Amino acid sequence: MRSPFASLTSRLVLTAVALVAVVCLLIATATTLAMRSSLMDRLDRDVRSSVLRAGDNDNDHDEAGPPRPPLDSRYQGPGTLIASIGGGTARGFVNSEERAGSTPLSTSALQELSAVPTDGGVHGVSLPGFGSYRVTVVQTPDGDRLVTGLPTRDVDATVSSLVGWELLLTLLGVGAAAGAGLVVVRRQLRPLREVAQTAHTVAELPLASGEIDLTERVPEHLTDERTEVGQVGAALNTLLVHVESSLEARHRSEQQVRQFVADASHELRTPLTTIAGYTELARRRPGDAGTALGKVEEESGRMTALVEDLLLLARLDAGRPLEREPVDLTRLLLEAVSDARVVAPDHRWRLDLPDDAVEVTGDAHRLHQVVTNLLTNARKYTPAGTTVTVSARRTPDGGSFAVHDDGPGFPPDLVEHAFERFARGDVARTRASGDGEQPVGGAGLGLSLVQAIVHAHGGRVSLTSHPRDTTITVSLPG
Secondary structure, three states, X not given: OOOOOOOHHHHHHHXXXXXXXXXXXXXXXXXXXXXXXXXXXXXXXXXXXXXXXXXXXXXXXXXXXXOOOOOOHHHXXXXXXXXXXXXXXXXEEEEOOOOOOEEEOOHHHHHXXXXXXXXXXXXXXXXXXXXXXXXXXXXXXXXXXXXXXXXXXXXHHHHHHHHHHHHHHHHHHHHHHHHHXXXXXXXXXXXXXXXXXXXXXXXXXXXOOXXXXXXXXXXXXXXXXXXXXXXXXXXXXXHHHHHHHHHHHHHHHHHHXXXXXXXXXXXXXXXXXXXXHHHHHHXXXXXXXXXXXXHHHHHHHHHHXXXXXXXXXXXXXXXXXXXXXXXXXXXXXXXXHHHHHHHOOOOEEEEEOOOOOXXXXXXXXXXXXXXXXXXXXXXXXXXXXXXXXXXXXEEOOEEEEEEEEOOOOOOHHHHHHOOOOOOOOOOOOOEEOOOOEEOOOOOOOHHHHHHHHHHHOOOEEEEEEEOOEEEEEEEEEO
8 A cells, every 4th residue: 555655745844843753742841941040039039038928927926726827928929838847847728719718728838848958949839728839038136936938839830821823823823834845845846846747758668669759858948957856857867868879779779680681691592593594404414414503502502601701700709719819911912912913913002011010919710801801992982903902010009900992982971881691892893894884883891890790800891992092990909
């Protein structure tokens, strides 16, 4: 069962009401104590004054009878207590409310008065049948003890009335604080409810799949970080921006995976279709079996290379570790360029290497594949006579090499996507083949393999391309 004080509004109002109640009680207690102390001080002064007005009530009395009021009893106020204790006797009276009337003190009351010390101070006593009194005792010239006192009932009644009013005013103050606090807190928390409404609206959006249009945001007037609500609103907007970018990245990744699967299927379907066609040709025309088998072997090799590239990308994506050993980068580039001169003698191949060897740490076989892919890319997609320059340099954290060509360059809209899988530059980067400029096809995995292998080594690869000025730079750790 949900607690009625589970909401923040209820807790804040309850806290405010509790604080008001505590403050009211503290003020009431302090006021009551101060008032009672003031009234008691005044009563004590009146008690001391009554001593001066008290006369000797032992001059004219009958020893066998009760003491008679002193001659000056008319100067004492109603309720005044006067008693004389000494010589083995004790007697006294209390002035009544009636004119010139008095009530004798009982024996038990006189015994209580006998215990009061004779120090001139004012003491509180409780007299049976008479209530609470404040009394003082002085020594008379004849050796008796003269006791005078006044009742505390007026002080007690005043304090009781004050306490009653304080309780009433405290209850009214607590009620007013509860009502005002509820209104104020609800008004102050209204921006927080607007922020919560934004969160609820986002929570109801379908975010499981597909392209996400997450445009919902906390209003700008609720994002002022100088306030607590503004901090929450700003944090929620930051979170929504992060979620939106993450969902967009996820959607792009899904689209890339779909495109990757479609492209891979297309690339595999072509050699499979070719193999199936030539197999059918060999079956129907046994005389052409040699030609058909040669074509089947060629397409099988193409398909095998494609599958191996895909498997290598999958292994690199899975974080498979590569070998870590010193690699002489200058020697590797020299061998790769020598091979390229044999394969493509119609290109001009140049080397720009430092006098000292440049060593990096990595997998020599995979780094050789990186260089080969870059040179193959430059050979395939540039026309005959293109100059390809391969250079190497030492860097503070290892080494780097670059492959530059003065061919037609990448199309501007392809530069940002050149390292994506199955991206092709066939439109602009062509070579002479046969009777003219014909695009040379490929699976479009060469540069994506370059990037994957370099990143697996902890390095970086970058591309700048303009007509007659294309450079791919690879940086590797030492």
